[in-house]
Amino acid sequence: MSLPIVVLALLFTLHIPACCKATDTISAGQALAGNDRLVSSNGKFALGFFQTSSKSSHNASNWYLGIWFNQVSKRTPAWVANGDEPVTGPTSPKATISGDGNLVIVDQATKSIIWSTQADVTANITMAKLLDNGNLVLQNTSNSSVVLWQSFDYPTNTHLAGAKLGRNKVTGLNRRLVSRKNSVDPASGMYSYELTDNNGSARFILAALNSSISYWSSGEWNGHYFGSIPEMTGQRLIDFTFVNNDEEEYFTYTLLDNTTIMRFTLDISGQTKIFLWVENAQDWVPTYTNPKQCDVYGVCGAFTVCEENKHPICNCMKGFSVRSPNDWELGRRNSSKEFATRDAYEYFPLLVAHKLLDGDAGSLVDQNLHGDVHLEQVERGFRVACWCIQDNELDRPTMSEVVQYLEGFVEVGIPPVPRLLQAIAGNAYSK
Numbered sequence: 001m002s003l004p005i006v007v008l009a010l011l012f013t014l015h016i017p018a019c020c021k022a023t024d025t026i027s028a029g030q031a032l033a034g035n036d037r038l039v040s041s042n043g044k045f046a047l048g049f050f051q052t053s054s055k056s057s058h059n060a061s062n063w064y065l066g067i068w069f070n071q072v073s074k075r076t077p078a079w080v081a082n083g084d085e086p087v088t089g090p091t092s093p094k095a096t097i098s099g100d101g102n103l104v105i106v107d108q109a110t111k112s113i114i115w116s117t118q119a120d121v122t123a124n125i126t127m128a129k130l131l132d133n134g135n136l137v138l139q140n141t142s143n144s145s146v147v148l149w150q151s152f153d154y155p156t157n158t159h160l161a162g163a164k165l166g167r168n169k170v171t172g173l174n175r176r177l178v179s180r181k182n183s184v185d186p187a188s189g190m191y192s193y194e195l196t197d198n199n200g201s202a203r204f205i206l207a208a209l210n211s212s213i214s215y216w217s218s219g220e221w222n223g224h225y226f227g228s229i230p231e232m233t234g235q236r237l238i239d240f241t242f243v244n245n246d247e248e249e250y251f252t253y254t255l256l257d258n259t260t261i262m263r264f265t266l267d268i269s270g271q272t273k274i275f276l277w278v279e280n281a282q283d284w285v286p287t288y289t290n291p292k293q294c295d296v297y298g299v300c301g302a303f304t305v306c307e308e309n310k311h312p313i314c315n316c317m318k319g320f321s322v323r324s325p326n327d328w329e330l331g332r333r334n335s336s337k338e339f340a341t342r343d344a345y346e347y348f349p350l351l352v353a354h355k356l357l358d359g360d361a362g363s364l365v366d367q368n369l370h371g372d373v374h375l376e377q378v379e380r381g382f383r384v385a386c387w388c389i390q391d392n393e394l395d396r397p398t399m400s401e402v403v404q405y406l407e408g409f410v411e412v413g414i415p416p417v418p419r420l421l422q423a424i425a426g427n428a429y430s431k
């Protein structure tokens with residue numbers, strides 16, 4: 001934080017009348033701004049504005065309305081309202097109940113509403129309350145059991161105890177986790193974690209956001225746990241439930257010990273992680289991580305090499321450079337082909353594998369042919385070739401399969417980039 005912002009922040013605190021003890025509600029006519037906080041009645045969660053400033057723009061700070069763990073010394077948002085729509089500028093926005101009964105964030109500089117709970121409120125008498133489990137609810141002031149909107153229905157990257165991940169079959173609402181862009185910016189990042197149900201076979205999948213490319217599955221719910229996570233049984237941290245009825249299908253859990261401070265998070269790394277707050281260490285300690293880092297789709301970006309036991313695990317292939325040094329530092333890795341030199345392009349097998357993933361095999365065709373080729377056949381040939389150089393022997397097709405693929409009798413899928421080759425190429429280049 002640069003000095004001017006610290007000074008401004010101080011000014012704000014000085015100007016806010018010390019009217020309110022820590023409260024857990026915002027009612028019509030009240031506003032939350034600057035360093036105001038809602039604190040849940042058990043003291044575990046707080047809601048308020050926080051700001052971030054990135055290295056590339058020291059003095060431009062972004063303001064977000066979020067809920068964080070109130071009892072830990074590291075500010076850790078468990079939910080962010082406007083991650084994709086920050087309010088920029090020195091002045092804190094305010095959160096208030098608008099005339100239509102919704103909770104809104106108002107940019108005080110422009111007087112515009114930049115975020116709203118957008119609930120279908122028929123009565124304009126509502127209030128927002130931060131519950132003990134970290135759920136922010138918009139409720140009917142005269143009847144608190146009428147919940148018009150709740151943050152648990154719109155999770156960001158964290159699944160809190162008591163929240164449901166999954167689908168409401170009646171409304172179509174799908175609650176899923178989306179990773180953050182990087183460790184500073186809470187905007188939507190690259191990965192999603194959601195419950196899917198394929199004809200009664202329910203499982204969580206990790207996927208590249210908004211694409212059908214999934215890179216990990218929890219395994220099917222077998223009535224006791226998800227098949228690929230046997231660790232779920234025999235642990236003493238949480239009690240969990242999977243519910244599937246006519247109205248909804250979801251997974252939820254509760255903490256066995258209410259003094260535990262824990263979060264289940266879809267990390268920027270594309271991995272799901274459980275962190276426990278360890279008071280002695282004053283830090284979050286991961287106790288569960290799935291899947292392995294190099295198994296995450298596109299973890300290192302194109303033209304990089306992933307090696308699980310190296311630090312850092314991602315390195316650019318020779319001839320490529322970091323596209324956005326800032327993002328790289330913040331935990332997202334990306335390298336760009338625009339920076340590629342001929343060196344790297346000359347390692348043809350890898351180039352082919354990457355072009356196939358990019359859906360751009362056509363660009364490899366000899367230009368002297370002037371496009372006079374059957375692109376489908378070209379792509380099929382490339383695919384088969386790449387399957388034949390897979391790391392795992394069992395992934396490689398037999399000769400008779402190759403013939404069937406090439407004849408077009410059997411569909412051939414897009415092959416993954418052979419990791420071993422990529423590692424070898426990377427090492428050879430870096431010597």
Ligand SMILES: *[C@@H]1O[C@H](CO)[C@@H](O)[C@H](O)[C@H]1NC(C)=O
Binds near residue numbers: 056057058059060
């Ligand atoms: C930061 O503030 C300084 C001085 O006010 C200004 O010259 C500079 O352009 C600002 N930088 C950004 C990124 O806003």
Ligand SMILES: *[C@@H]1O[C@H](CO)[C@@H](O)[C@H](O)[C@H]1NC(C)=O
Binds near residue numbers: 028124125
């Ligand atoms: C709520 O609605 C009533 C009747 O529609 C209206 O008279 C009143 O001003 C509204 N209150 C607020 C706070 O908007």
Ligand SMILES: *[C@@H]1O[C@H](CO)[C@@H](O)[C@H](O)[C@H]1NC(C)=O
Binds near residue numbers: 143144145146
């Ligand atoms: C409050 O709302 C609940 C759920 O809609 C309803 O069952 C209950 O009767 C309401 N209570 C009052 C006092 O109106």
Ligand SMILES: *[C@@H]1O[C@H](CO)[C@@H](O)[C@H](O)[C@H]1NC(C)=O
Binds near residue numbers: 121123
């Ligand atoms: C709010 O609660 C009051 C009292 O129970 C009820 O009369 C009114 O219809 C409720 N409004 C909504 C939108 O649920």
Ligand SMILES: *[C@@H]1O[C@H](CO)[C@@H](O)[C@H](O)[C@H]1NC(C)=O
Binds near residue numbers: 199200
């Ligand atoms: C869905 O499951 C039912 C019962 O297990 C089975 O009879 C049916 O063939 C399945 N449908 C598909 C499309 O797999």
Ligand SMILES: *[C@@H]1O[C@H](CO)[C@@H](O)[C@H](O)[C@H]1NC(C)=O
Binds near residue numbers: 209
């Ligand atoms: C993903 O889909 C959501 C909802 O359709 C959309 O709002 C968002 O912009 C998409 N994100 C990306 C990265 O495409």
Ligand SMILES: *[C@@H]1O[C@H](CO)[C@@H](O)[C@H](O)[C@H]1NC(C)=O
Binds near residue numbers: 042258259
């Ligand atoms: C934990 O649960 C016990 C028993 O239900 C209760 O007395 C205590 O206040 C709870 N502590 C917290 C921090 O919620």
Ligand SMILES: *[C@@H]1O[C@H](CO)[C@@H](O)[C@H](O)[C@H]1NC(C)=O
Binds near residue numbers: 327332337
């Ligand atoms: C990575 O770079 C590509 C362009 O090469 C860009 O489209 C993409 O948004 C970048 N991803 C991230 C997370 O910055």
